[in-house]
Amino acid sequence: MAIASQLGYDDLPRLLTRLTGDAKHDRSSLSTLDVLWVLYDRVLGDDDRFLLSKGHGPAAFYAVLAAKGLLPVELLDGFGSFDSPLGHHPDRVLVPGAEIGSGSLGHGLPIAVGRALAGRQVYVLVGDGELDEGSNWEAVQYAGRVGLETLTVVAVDNDSSTHGWPGGIEQRFALEGWHARRVDGRDHDALEAALRAETAGRPRCVVAEMRR
Amino acid sequence: MTMRSRFYEAVGAALDRDDRVALVLADIGVSQLPVHPRVFNVGIREQLLIGVAAGLAMEGYRPVAHSYTPFLVERPYEQVKLDLGHQDVGAVLVSYGASYDGAREGRTHQAPEDVAVLSALPGWTLQVPGHPDEAERMLMRALERDDRIYIRLSDEQNHAPVHCDGLVVLRQGAGPFVLAVGPTLAPTLAATADLDVTVAYLATVRPFPRAELRAAVLGTDVVLVEPYLAGTSSAEISAALVDTPHRLLALGVANAELRRYGDPEEHRAAHGLDAAGIRASLERFDGRNPV
Numbered sequence: 001m002a003i004a005s006q007l008g009y010d011d012l013p014r015l016l017t018r019l020t021g022d023a024k025h026d027r028s029s030l031s032t033l034d035v036l037w038v039l040y041d042r043v044l045g046d047d048d049r050f051l052l053s054k055g056h057g058p059a060a061f062y063a064v065l066a067a068k069g070l071l072p073v074e075l076l077d078g079f080g081s082f083d084s085p086l087g088h089h090p091d092r093v094l095v096p097g098a099e100i101g102s103g104s105l106g107h108g109l110p111i112a113v114g115r116a117l118a119g120r121q122v123y124v125l126v127g128d129g130e131l132d133e134g135s136n137w138e139a140v141q142y143a144g145r146v147g148l149e150t151l152t153v154v155a156v157d158n159d160s161s162t163h164g165w166p167g168g169i170e171q172r173f174a175l176e177g178w179h180a181r182r183v184d185g186r187d188h189d190a191l192e193a194a195l196r197a198e199t200a201g202r203p204r205c206v207v208a209e210m211r212r
Numbered sequence: 213m214t215m216r217s218r219f220y221e222a223v224g225a226a227l228d229r230d231d232r233v234a235l236v237l238a239d240i241g242v243s244q245l246p247v248h249p250r251v252f253n254v255g256i257r258e259q260l261l262i263g264v265a266a267g268l269a270m271e272g273y274r275p276v277a278h279s280y281t282p283f284l285v286e287r288p289y290e291q292v293k294l295d296l297g298h299q300d301v302g303a304v305l306v307s308y309g310a311s312y313d314g315a316r317e318g319r320t321h322q323a324p325e326d327v328a329v330l331s332a333l334p335g336w337t338l339q340v341p342g343h344p345d346e347a348e349r350m351l352m353r354a355l356e357r358d359d360r361i362y363i364r365l366s367d368e369q370n371h372a373p374v375h376c377d378g379l380v381v382l383r384q385g386a387g388p389f390v391l392a393v394g395p396t397l398a399p400t401l402a403a404t405a406d407l408d409v410t411v412a413y414l415a416t417v418r419p420f421p422r423a424e425l426r427a428a429v430l431g432t433d434v435v436l437v438e439p440y441l442a443g444t445s446s447a448e449i450s451a452a453l454v455d456t457p458h459r460l461l462a463l464g465v466a467n468a469e470l471r472r473y474g475d476p477e478e479h480r481a482a483h484g485l486d487a488a489g490i491r492a493s494l495e496r497f498d499g500r501n502p503v
Contacts, residue, residue, distance in 0.1 A: 093300050099270075101298050104290065110260045111295055114236075114267015114275075117252055135291070138257035145255075 007067040009037050015066055018076040019059040022088045029057030031158040031185070031210040032125060036064040038191040039123060039154070049120050051100045053108020054127040054156065055089040062086055062095075070097035106133025109153065113139045116151040116203075123152045123195075128169060129160030143203045144177030151203040152195065153178075156185060158210040173205035180205040215365040216308045218344035220244045222351050223276055223306075227251065233355055234273040236265045241278050258283045262291035262303075269301035274355055280314075281307040281364070282323040285330060297333050302359045306351070310366035310395075311440050311465050312479035315472075324465035328444045330362055331418055337361045338418035340394030340439065345373035346415055366439065367476065368395035374413050379424040385409040388433035388461075388494070391425070393417060393445070396437040399480075402487035403494065409435075417445055422452035432457055435497065437490060438464035442483075461497040463490060 007015070012033060022029070032054065044050055052061050059079070065071035078084030085094035089103025102108055105127075112124040126136065143151050155169050165172065170180040179199035183190040185208030194206040220241065226233045227248050234250040238261045242253050250273075254260045258279060265275035277284065284307045285292070296303055307326065314321035330336055337354075339362065341347035347365055354361040374380055374397070382401075387409040392400035397413050404411055412428060414421070434453070438444050442464030449460055465483050472482065480486045484493055 091298075101294070104294055106259075107263065107291065107294055110263020110291070111267040111270070111299070113260065114264035114269075115271050116267070117264065118268055118271035118273060120271060135259040135263070138254070138260035139263065142254050142257060142260055 006069045009041070011067055012037070012060075012063050015063040015073065015076060016059055018073075019062060019079045019086075021080045022057065022059060029059040031127075031156050032057070033060040033064070034186050034188065035125060035154050035156055035191060035208050036060055038188050038195070039125075040064050040068050042188070042192045043195050044123065045121065047121070049099050049112070049115050049122045051102075051108045051112050051115075051122065051124040052090060052098070053100070053102055053112075053124050054105070054130050055102030056105075056127070058086075058088070058090045061090065061098075065095075065097045071095070105130040106135035109136050109139040112151060112153075113143050113148065116143070116148050119150070121150045123154065125154045125156065127160055128155060128157040128165060129162070131155065131165070131169060132161055132163075140173060140176050140178070144173075147177070147201050148203045149199055149201050153203070153205045154195070155205060155207045156210055157182075157207050168207065170205060170207045178203050178205045180207065182207040182209055185210040213344050214367060215341060215344045215347040215369060216367075217244070218348050219278075219306055219308070219351060219365060222348045226352070226355055230274070230355060232272070232274040234268050234275045236261055236268070236275055236277045238279045238283065240280055240283070258287045259291050262288040263295050265303045266291075266295035266299055266301055269296070269303055270299070274302070274304070274358070276304045276306060276355070278306045278308075280309040280321065281326050282309075282321060285326045285362075286323055289329065292330070293333055296360055297335060302357070302361070304351070304354045305362045306365060307362070308365040310364055310368065312470075312476050312483070313367040315474055315476045315479045318473060319469055319471070324440045325467075326364060326440060327417060327438075328441045331444065335360055336418055337416065339363045339416050341365070341415055342370040342394040342397050342413070343373035344369065350415075364394070366395050368439065368480075370395055370398045374415065377416065379412055379414050379421045379428060381410060381412045381428055383409075383411040385411075387431070388435050388497070389429045389431060390435040390437065390494075393436070393438045396439045396485060399485060399487040399490055400437050403490035407494070409494075420445060420448035420452070422448065425449065425452040426456070429453065429456070429458070433459050433461075433497070435461045435494060436463065437485070438462070439485065441465050441467055459497075461493065463493055
Protein backbone atom coordinates (compact mmCIF):
# COMPACT_ATOMS: atom_id res chain seq x y z
CA MET A 1 0.00 0.00 0.00
CA ALA A 2 1.44 3.32 -1.03
CA ILE A 3 2.19 5.99 1.53
CA ALA A 4 0.87 9.37 0.41
CA SER A 5 3.20 12.24 -0.21
CA GLN A 6 2.85 14.96 2.38
CA LEU A 7 -0.29 17.00 2.20
CA GLY A 8 -1.14 20.38 3.71
CA TYR A 9 -3.50 21.74 6.33
CA ASP A 10 -6.04 22.60 3.65
CA ASP A 11 -6.23 18.92 2.70
CA LEU A 12 -7.40 17.86 6.14
CA PRO A 13 -11.15 18.51 5.63
CA ARG A 14 -11.07 16.27 2.57
CA LEU A 15 -9.28 13.54 4.49
CA LEU A 16 -11.74 13.84 7.35
CA THR A 17 -14.66 13.18 5.05
CA ARG A 18 -13.22 9.71 4.44
CA LEU A 19 -13.42 8.94 8.18
CA THR A 20 -17.08 8.28 8.86
CA GLY A 21 -19.09 6.38 11.44
CA ASP A 22 -17.91 7.94 14.71
CA ALA A 23 -20.37 10.83 14.87
CA LYS A 24 -20.57 10.82 18.67
CA HIS A 25 -16.92 11.86 18.76
CA ASP A 26 -17.02 14.47 15.99
CA ARG A 27 -16.74 17.42 18.34
CA SER A 28 -13.95 15.78 20.27
CA SER A 29 -12.05 15.01 17.12
CA LEU A 30 -12.37 18.43 15.55
CA SER A 31 -11.20 20.10 18.75
CA THR A 32 -7.79 18.49 18.41
CA LEU A 33 -7.21 19.12 14.71
CA ASP A 34 -5.26 22.37 14.94
CA VAL A 35 -3.12 21.28 17.85
CA LEU A 36 -2.24 18.04 16.09
CA TRP A 37 -1.37 19.89 12.91
CA VAL A 38 0.93 22.35 14.66
CA LEU A 39 2.66 19.54 16.51
CA TYR A 40 3.26 17.40 13.44
CA ASP A 41 3.92 20.27 11.04
CA ARG A 42 6.07 22.56 13.16
CA VAL A 43 7.19 21.12 16.49
CA LEU A 44 7.90 17.38 16.66
CA GLY A 45 11.48 16.32 15.95
CA ASP A 46 12.49 12.94 14.59
CA ASP A 47 13.30 11.50 18.01
CA ASP A 48 10.41 13.12 19.87
CA ARG A 49 7.39 11.20 21.10
CA PHE A 50 3.78 12.24 20.73
CA LEU A 51 1.14 10.46 22.81
CA LEU A 52 -2.52 10.98 22.04
CA SER A 53 -3.96 10.36 25.50
CA LYS A 54 -7.38 11.69 24.57
CA GLY A 55 -8.13 8.74 22.33
CA HIS A 56 -11.77 9.67 21.84
CA GLY A 57 -12.45 10.93 18.35
CA PRO A 58 -9.18 9.98 16.67
CA ALA A 59 -10.34 10.97 13.17
CA ALA A 60 -8.29 14.17 13.30
CA PHE A 61 -5.26 12.19 14.47
CA TYR A 62 -5.58 9.72 11.61
CA ALA A 63 -6.09 12.52 9.12
CA VAL A 64 -2.96 14.34 10.28
CA LEU A 65 -0.91 11.11 10.25
CA ALA A 66 -2.11 10.50 6.71
CA ALA A 67 -1.39 14.06 5.63
CA LYS A 68 2.16 13.79 6.95
CA GLY A 69 2.77 10.51 5.14
CA LEU A 70 2.88 8.39 8.29
CA LEU A 71 -0.29 6.48 7.44
CA PRO A 72 -1.54 5.33 4.02
CA VAL A 73 -4.43 7.57 2.99
CA GLU A 74 -6.33 4.55 1.70
CA LEU A 75 -6.65 3.21 5.24
CA LEU A 76 -8.90 6.11 6.19
CA ASP A 77 -11.81 4.64 4.24
CA GLY A 78 -12.08 1.58 6.46
CA PHE A 79 -12.30 3.55 9.71
CA GLY A 80 -13.87 1.35 12.40
CA SER A 81 -14.40 -1.71 10.20
CA PHE A 82 -13.38 -5.25 11.13
CA ASP A 83 -10.43 -5.38 8.75
CA SER A 84 -9.19 -1.86 9.39
CA PRO A 85 -6.38 -1.01 11.80
CA LEU A 86 -8.10 2.31 12.47
CA GLY A 87 -10.54 1.95 15.35
CA HIS A 88 -12.61 4.55 17.12
CA HIS A 89 -9.87 4.46 19.72
CA PRO A 90 -6.32 4.01 18.40
CA ASP A 91 -4.30 0.87 19.01
CA ARG A 92 -0.55 1.41 18.84
CA VAL A 93 0.00 -2.18 17.78
CA LEU A 94 -2.17 -1.62 14.71
CA VAL A 95 -1.76 2.04 13.75
CA PRO A 96 1.48 3.14 12.09
CA GLY A 97 2.63 6.28 13.86
CA ALA A 98 0.60 5.82 17.04
CA GLU A 99 2.89 5.83 20.07
CA ILE A 100 0.22 4.53 22.47
CA GLY A 101 -3.14 2.87 22.37
CA SER A 102 -5.69 5.09 24.07
CA GLY A 103 -9.39 5.42 24.70
CA SER A 104 -9.76 4.84 28.40
CA LEU A 105 -8.94 8.29 29.72
CA GLY A 106 -6.09 9.19 32.01
CA HIS A 107 -3.44 6.75 30.81
CA GLY A 108 -1.29 8.72 28.37
CA LEU A 109 0.14 11.26 30.76
CA PRO A 110 1.50 8.73 33.29
CA ILE A 111 3.08 6.77 30.44
CA ALA A 112 4.52 10.02 29.07
CA VAL A 113 6.18 10.62 32.43
CA GLY A 114 7.93 7.26 32.14
CA ARG A 115 9.13 8.03 28.62
CA ALA A 116 10.33 11.47 29.68
CA LEU A 117 12.21 9.96 32.62
CA ALA A 118 14.03 7.87 30.03
CA GLY A 119 15.31 11.11 28.51
CA ARG A 120 12.87 11.59 25.65
CA GLN A 121 11.25 14.82 24.59
CA VAL A 122 7.61 13.86 25.02
CA TYR A 123 4.41 15.62 24.04
CA VAL A 124 1.05 14.36 25.26
CA LEU A 125 -2.39 15.59 24.30
CA VAL A 126 -5.14 15.44 26.92
CA GLY A 127 -8.64 16.88 27.08
CA ASP A 128 -10.17 19.06 29.77
CA GLY A 129 -12.77 16.38 30.43
CA GLU A 130 -10.06 13.73 30.58
CA LEU A 131 -8.37 15.69 33.34
CA ASP A 132 -11.23 14.66 35.63
CA GLU A 133 -9.42 11.33 35.90
CA GLY A 134 -7.29 11.29 39.05
CA SER A 135 -4.50 9.32 37.42
CA ASN A 136 -3.52 12.46 35.50
CA TRP A 137 -2.89 14.36 38.68
CA GLU A 138 -0.56 11.71 40.05
CA ALA A 139 1.53 12.39 36.93
CA VAL A 140 1.15 16.17 37.07
CA GLN A 141 2.23 16.31 40.70
CA TYR A 142 5.24 14.06 40.26
CA ALA A 143 6.45 15.67 37.03
CA GLY A 144 6.25 19.08 38.65
CA ARG A 145 8.13 17.99 41.78
CA VAL A 146 11.02 16.42 39.87
CA GLY A 147 11.16 19.19 37.22
CA LEU A 148 10.57 16.93 34.25
CA GLU A 149 11.42 19.55 31.65
CA THR A 150 11.30 17.20 28.66
CA LEU A 151 7.56 16.71 29.17
CA THR A 152 4.92 18.86 27.48
CA VAL A 153 1.19 18.52 27.99
CA VAL A 154 -1.24 20.07 25.55
CA ALA A 155 -4.64 20.29 27.22
CA VAL A 156 -7.37 20.86 24.68
CA ASP A 157 -10.06 22.78 26.55
CA ASN A 158 -13.40 22.49 24.79
CA ASP A 159 -15.38 22.86 27.98
CA SER A 160 -16.08 19.14 28.27
CA SER A 161 -15.43 18.67 31.96
CA THR A 162 -18.77 18.17 33.69
CA HIS A 163 -17.85 20.22 36.73
CA GLY A 164 -15.36 22.50 35.01
CA TRP A 165 -12.02 23.85 36.13
CA PRO A 166 -12.72 27.07 38.06
CA GLY A 167 -9.79 29.45 37.60
CA GLY A 168 -8.55 27.54 34.56
CA ILE A 169 -6.63 24.35 33.98
CA GLU A 170 -3.39 26.29 33.66
CA GLN A 171 -3.60 27.40 37.28
CA ARG A 172 -3.75 23.79 38.45
CA PHE A 173 -0.61 22.92 36.53
CA ALA A 174 1.17 26.10 37.66
CA LEU A 175 0.39 25.23 41.26
CA GLU A 176 2.17 21.92 40.74
CA GLY A 177 5.28 23.61 39.43
CA TRP A 178 4.64 23.57 35.70
CA HIS A 179 5.24 26.33 33.18
CA ALA A 180 1.65 26.83 32.02
CA ARG A 181 -0.09 29.18 29.67
CA ARG A 182 -3.39 29.38 27.77
CA VAL A 183 -3.61 30.18 24.07
CA ASP A 184 -6.22 30.24 21.33
CA GLY A 185 -6.34 26.62 20.17
CA ARG A 186 -6.92 27.65 16.56
CA ASP A 187 -4.03 30.13 16.40
CA HIS A 188 -1.17 28.12 14.94
CA ASP A 189 1.49 30.73 15.62
CA ALA A 190 0.39 31.13 19.23
CA LEU A 191 0.37 27.36 19.72
CA GLU A 192 3.85 27.03 18.26
CA ALA A 193 5.21 29.85 20.36
CA ALA A 194 3.75 28.31 23.52
CA LEU A 195 5.12 24.89 22.63
CA ARG A 196 8.59 26.35 22.16
CA ALA A 197 8.56 28.69 25.16
CA GLU A 198 11.45 28.51 27.61
CA THR A 199 10.30 26.75 30.78
CA ALA A 200 13.24 27.28 33.13
CA GLY A 201 13.61 23.60 33.94
CA ARG A 202 9.92 22.91 34.44
CA PRO A 203 7.49 20.68 32.56
CA ARG A 204 5.31 22.60 30.14
CA CYS A 205 1.54 22.82 29.88
CA VAL A 206 -0.18 24.55 26.98
CA VAL A 207 -3.93 24.93 27.36
CA ALA A 208 -5.45 25.16 23.89
CA GLU A 209 -8.77 26.92 24.22
CA MET A 210 -11.42 25.53 21.89
CA ARG A 211 -14.60 26.95 23.36
CA ARG A 212 -17.84 26.43 21.51
CA MET B 213 16.44 -14.14 55.16
CA THR B 214 13.00 -13.31 53.80
CA MET B 215 11.96 -13.28 50.16
CA ARG B 216 11.55 -9.53 50.42
CA SER B 217 15.04 -8.83 51.74
CA ARG B 218 16.50 -11.18 49.14
CA PHE B 219 14.63 -9.27 46.43
CA TYR B 220 16.02 -5.94 47.59
CA GLU B 221 19.53 -7.34 47.65
CA ALA B 222 19.20 -8.91 44.21
CA VAL B 223 17.53 -6.02 42.42
CA GLY B 224 20.02 -3.57 43.92
CA ALA B 225 22.86 -5.61 42.45
CA ALA B 226 21.05 -5.90 39.12
CA LEU B 227 20.80 -2.12 38.85
CA ASP B 228 24.58 -1.91 38.97
CA ARG B 229 25.09 -4.79 36.60
CA ASP B 230 22.50 -4.16 33.86
CA ASP B 231 21.85 -0.72 32.34
CA ARG B 232 18.46 -1.90 31.13
CA VAL B 233 17.08 -2.44 34.61
CA ALA B 234 15.02 0.36 36.15
CA LEU B 235 13.13 0.18 39.43
CA VAL B 236 9.88 2.05 40.03
CA LEU B 237 8.61 2.43 43.58
CA ALA B 238 5.67 4.03 45.33
CA ASP B 239 7.41 4.80 48.62
CA ILE B 240 7.37 1.18 49.81
CA GLY B 241 10.88 -0.26 49.77
CA VAL B 242 12.66 3.06 49.33
CA SER B 243 14.51 2.87 52.64
CA GLN B 244 15.78 -0.64 51.88
CA LEU B 245 17.10 0.16 48.42
CA PRO B 246 20.08 2.17 47.23
CA VAL B 247 19.83 5.64 45.78
CA HIS B 248 20.39 5.10 42.09
CA PRO B 249 19.72 7.11 38.94
CA ARG B 250 17.41 4.38 37.66
CA VAL B 251 15.37 4.06 40.84
CA PHE B 252 12.26 6.23 40.47
CA ASN B 253 10.13 6.72 43.56
CA VAL B 254 6.87 8.30 42.42
CA GLY B 255 5.46 8.61 45.94
CA ILE B 256 2.16 7.09 46.94
CA ARG B 257 0.85 7.10 43.38
CA GLU B 258 0.27 3.55 42.25
CA GLN B 259 -1.48 4.32 38.98
CA LEU B 260 1.57 6.37 38.05
CA LEU B 261 3.79 3.53 39.25
CA ILE B 262 2.51 1.30 36.46
CA GLY B 263 2.26 4.07 33.87
CA VAL B 264 5.89 5.06 34.45
CA ALA B 265 6.97 1.42 34.21
CA ALA B 266 5.17 1.18 30.87
CA GLY B 267 6.79 4.36 29.58
CA LEU B 268 10.24 3.13 30.58
CA ALA B 269 9.57 -0.19 28.84
CA MET B 270 8.60 1.65 25.65
CA GLU B 271 12.00 3.33 25.73
CA GLY B 272 13.90 0.06 26.03
CA TYR B 273 14.29 -0.35 29.78
CA ARG B 274 13.40 -3.46 31.76
CA PRO B 275 11.27 -1.93 34.51
CA VAL B 276 10.62 -3.57 37.85
CA ALA B 277 7.61 -2.15 39.70
CA HIS B 278 7.34 -3.00 43.36
CA SER B 279 4.83 -2.38 46.11
CA TYR B 280 2.54 -4.05 48.62
CA THR B 281 0.23 -6.52 46.90
CA PRO B 282 -3.13 -4.67 46.99
CA PHE B 283 -1.45 -1.46 45.86
CA LEU B 284 0.49 -3.10 43.07
CA VAL B 285 -2.20 -5.37 41.63
CA GLU B 286 -5.64 -4.09 42.59
CA ARG B 287 -5.51 -0.29 42.80
CA PRO B 288 -3.83 0.10 39.38
CA TYR B 289 -5.50 -2.91 37.77
CA GLU B 290 -6.62 -0.98 34.70
CA GLN B 291 -3.08 0.35 34.27
CA VAL B 292 -1.78 -3.21 34.45
CA LYS B 293 -4.32 -4.23 31.83
CA LEU B 294 -3.88 -1.29 29.46
CA ASP B 295 -0.54 0.43 30.08
CA LEU B 296 1.30 -2.88 29.98
CA GLY B 297 -1.00 -5.43 28.35
CA HIS B 298 -2.80 -3.41 25.70
CA GLN B 299 0.35 -1.43 24.88
CA ASP B 300 2.09 -4.79 24.54
CA VAL B 301 5.11 -3.90 26.64
CA GLY B 302 6.72 -5.86 29.42
CA ALA B 303 7.55 -5.28 33.05
CA VAL B 304 8.33 -7.26 36.17
CA LEU B 305 5.84 -6.65 38.97
CA VAL B 306 7.14 -7.78 42.35
CA SER B 307 4.70 -7.73 45.23
CA TYR B 308 5.13 -8.45 48.88
CA GLY B 309 2.45 -8.94 51.48
CA ALA B 310 0.79 -12.12 50.29
CA SER B 311 -2.76 -13.17 51.23
CA TYR B 312 -2.81 -12.88 55.04
CA ASP B 313 0.84 -11.83 55.64
CA GLY B 314 -0.65 -8.55 56.81
CA ALA B 315 -2.98 -10.23 59.30
CA ARG B 316 -2.80 -7.42 61.82
CA GLU B 317 -3.29 -4.80 59.10
CA GLY B 318 -6.68 -6.17 58.07
CA ARG B 319 -8.51 -6.41 54.77
CA THR B 320 -7.13 -3.18 53.29
CA HIS B 321 -3.69 -4.77 53.23
CA GLN B 322 -4.70 -8.19 51.98
CA ALA B 323 -5.14 -9.31 48.38
CA PRO B 324 -5.54 -13.10 48.27
CA GLU B 325 -7.17 -12.67 44.85
CA ASP B 326 -3.99 -11.30 43.25
CA VAL B 327 -3.19 -14.36 41.15
CA ALA B 328 -6.84 -14.84 40.19
CA VAL B 329 -7.28 -11.31 38.86
CA LEU B 330 -3.95 -11.34 37.03
CA SER B 331 -4.88 -14.71 35.55
CA ALA B 332 -7.74 -12.92 33.82
CA LEU B 333 -5.27 -10.89 31.77
CA PRO B 334 -3.54 -12.45 28.75
CA GLY B 335 0.20 -12.74 28.36
CA TRP B 336 1.33 -12.83 31.97
CA THR B 337 3.75 -15.23 33.61
CA LEU B 338 2.70 -15.57 37.26
CA GLN B 339 5.25 -16.86 39.73
CA VAL B 340 4.73 -17.89 43.34
CA PRO B 341 8.11 -18.69 44.88
CA GLY B 342 8.18 -20.81 48.00
CA HIS B 343 11.66 -19.84 49.15
CA PRO B 344 14.01 -16.83 48.87
CA ASP B 345 16.34 -18.81 46.58
CA GLU B 346 13.47 -19.44 44.19
CA ALA B 347 12.45 -15.79 44.30
CA GLU B 348 15.94 -14.64 43.40
CA ARG B 349 16.19 -17.15 40.55
CA MET B 350 12.85 -16.02 39.17
CA LEU B 351 13.86 -12.37 39.36
CA MET B 352 17.17 -12.93 37.59
CA ARG B 353 15.47 -14.76 34.75
CA ALA B 354 12.71 -12.18 34.53
CA LEU B 355 15.24 -9.39 34.12
CA GLU B 356 16.70 -11.14 31.09
CA ARG B 357 13.34 -11.23 29.34
CA ASP B 358 11.03 -8.58 27.90
CA ASP B 359 7.57 -9.88 28.72
CA ARG B 360 5.12 -9.38 31.58
CA ILE B 361 5.97 -11.24 34.76
CA TYR B 362 4.46 -11.14 38.24
CA ILE B 363 6.51 -12.43 41.18
CA ARG B 364 4.53 -12.85 44.38
CA LEU B 365 6.71 -12.60 47.48
CA SER B 366 5.42 -13.92 50.78
CA ASP B 367 6.50 -13.98 54.41
CA GLU B 368 5.61 -17.67 54.35
CA GLN B 369 8.32 -19.92 53.00
CA ASN B 370 9.25 -23.55 52.73
CA HIS B 371 12.13 -25.16 54.61
CA ALA B 372 14.19 -25.61 51.46
CA PRO B 373 14.05 -24.40 47.86
CA VAL B 374 12.95 -26.57 44.97
CA HIS B 375 15.60 -26.10 42.32
CA CYS B 376 13.72 -27.51 39.35
CA ASP B 377 11.33 -25.54 37.20
CA GLY B 378 7.85 -26.52 36.14
CA LEU B 379 5.75 -29.14 37.88
CA VAL B 380 8.00 -31.24 40.11
CA VAL B 381 6.90 -34.56 41.57
CA LEU B 382 8.57 -34.78 44.96
CA ARG B 383 7.07 -38.03 46.19
CA GLN B 384 5.15 -40.77 44.41
CA GLY B 385 2.30 -42.65 46.08
CA ALA B 386 -0.81 -44.64 45.28
CA GLY B 387 -3.32 -42.17 46.71
CA PRO B 388 -4.42 -38.72 45.59
CA PHE B 389 -2.19 -36.43 43.57
CA VAL B 390 -1.52 -33.44 45.85
CA LEU B 391 -0.22 -30.33 44.12
CA ALA B 392 1.26 -27.74 46.48
CA VAL B 393 1.78 -24.22 45.16
CA GLY B 394 4.62 -22.01 46.44
CA PRO B 395 4.79 -21.69 50.22
CA THR B 396 2.05 -24.25 50.84
CA LEU B 397 4.59 -27.02 50.29
CA ALA B 398 5.84 -27.09 53.88
CA PRO B 399 2.43 -27.63 55.51
CA THR B 400 1.43 -30.00 52.70
CA LEU B 401 4.48 -32.20 53.30
CA ALA B 402 3.77 -32.18 57.03
CA ALA B 403 0.13 -33.07 56.45
CA THR B 404 0.93 -35.98 54.16
CA ALA B 405 4.08 -37.33 55.80
CA ASP B 406 2.51 -40.68 56.67
CA LEU B 407 0.10 -40.91 53.72
CA ASP B 408 0.54 -42.91 50.57
CA VAL B 409 -0.04 -39.96 48.24
CA THR B 410 1.83 -38.24 45.44
CA VAL B 411 3.11 -34.77 46.33
CA ALA B 412 4.07 -32.37 43.58
CA TYR B 413 5.21 -28.77 43.63
CA LEU B 414 4.52 -25.81 41.37
CA ALA B 415 5.81 -22.24 41.58
CA THR B 416 5.09 -20.89 38.07
CA VAL B 417 1.32 -21.08 37.84
CA ARG B 418 0.77 -19.20 34.56
CA PRO B 419 1.16 -20.43 31.97
CA PHE B 420 -0.16 -23.49 33.77
CA PRO B 421 1.73 -26.70 32.85
CA ARG B 422 -1.29 -28.62 31.59
CA ALA B 423 0.67 -31.27 29.72
CA GLU B 424 2.98 -31.91 32.67
CA LEU B 425 0.02 -32.30 34.99
CA ARG B 426 -1.76 -34.65 32.58
CA ALA B 427 1.35 -36.83 32.43
CA ALA B 428 1.91 -36.80 36.17
CA VAL B 429 -1.61 -37.60 37.40
CA LEU B 430 -1.98 -41.38 37.41
CA GLY B 431 -5.20 -41.76 39.42
CA THR B 432 -8.49 -39.90 39.60
CA ASP B 433 -8.16 -37.77 42.73
CA VAL B 434 -6.39 -34.40 42.61
CA VAL B 435 -5.88 -32.04 45.53
CA LEU B 436 -4.78 -28.49 44.78
CA VAL B 437 -3.28 -26.50 47.64
CA GLU B 438 -2.90 -22.79 46.84
CA PRO B 439 -1.70 -19.98 49.12
CA TYR B 440 -4.25 -17.55 47.67
CA LEU B 441 -7.90 -17.65 46.65
CA ALA B 442 -9.10 -21.26 46.68
CA GLY B 443 -9.68 -22.66 43.23
CA THR B 444 -7.61 -20.09 41.35
CA SER B 445 -6.19 -22.85 39.14
CA SER B 446 -9.17 -25.21 39.22
CA ALA B 447 -10.15 -24.36 35.65
CA GLU B 448 -6.61 -25.05 34.50
CA ILE B 449 -6.68 -28.49 36.11
CA SER B 450 -10.07 -29.20 34.55
CA ALA B 451 -8.68 -28.22 31.17
CA ALA B 452 -5.58 -30.37 31.68
CA LEU B 453 -7.64 -33.40 32.64
CA VAL B 454 -10.54 -32.84 30.27
CA ASP B 455 -10.20 -36.36 28.85
CA THR B 456 -9.67 -37.99 32.24
CA PRO B 457 -12.42 -38.70 34.78
CA HIS B 458 -11.26 -37.05 37.98
CA ARG B 459 -12.25 -35.46 41.27
CA LEU B 460 -10.71 -32.18 42.37
CA LEU B 461 -10.40 -30.73 45.87
CA ALA B 462 -9.21 -27.12 45.80
CA LEU B 463 -7.81 -25.76 49.04
CA GLY B 464 -6.85 -22.14 49.55
CA VAL B 465 -7.95 -18.85 51.03
CA ALA B 466 -11.73 -18.64 51.33
CA ASN B 467 -13.51 -16.05 49.23
CA ALA B 468 -15.04 -14.41 52.25
CA GLU B 469 -13.76 -11.53 54.29
CA LEU B 470 -12.23 -12.81 57.51
CA ARG B 471 -12.77 -9.87 59.87
CA ARG B 472 -10.07 -10.91 62.30
CA TYR B 473 -6.60 -9.57 63.04
CA GLY B 474 -3.97 -11.58 64.91
CA ASP B 475 -1.08 -13.52 63.40
CA PRO B 476 -0.65 -15.02 59.94
CA GLU B 477 -0.54 -18.44 61.59
CA GLU B 478 -4.04 -17.89 62.92
CA HIS B 479 -5.30 -16.89 59.49
CA ARG B 480 -3.58 -19.86 57.90
CA ALA B 481 -5.38 -22.14 60.32
CA ALA B 482 -8.68 -20.33 59.81
CA HIS B 483 -8.42 -21.00 56.08
CA GLY B 484 -7.47 -24.62 56.66
CA LEU B 485 -4.02 -24.15 55.15
CA ASP B 486 -1.93 -25.27 58.10
CA ALA B 487 -0.84 -28.92 58.25
CA ALA B 488 -3.79 -29.93 60.44
CA GLY B 489 -6.29 -28.21 58.15
CA ILE B 490 -4.86 -29.75 55.01
CA ARG B 491 -4.85 -33.17 56.66
CA ALA B 492 -8.47 -32.82 57.75
CA SER B 493 -9.52 -31.79 54.23
CA LEU B 494 -7.68 -34.74 52.72
CA GLU B 495 -9.45 -37.15 55.06
CA ARG B 496 -12.85 -35.67 54.24
CA PHE B 497 -12.06 -35.85 50.53
CA ASP B 498 -11.12 -39.49 50.86
CA GLY B 499 -14.29 -40.26 52.81
CA ARG B 500 -12.41 -42.29 55.37
CA ASN B 501 -9.33 -42.22 57.52
CA PRO B 502 -6.65 -42.65 54.84
CA VAL B 503 -3.86 -43.70 57.18
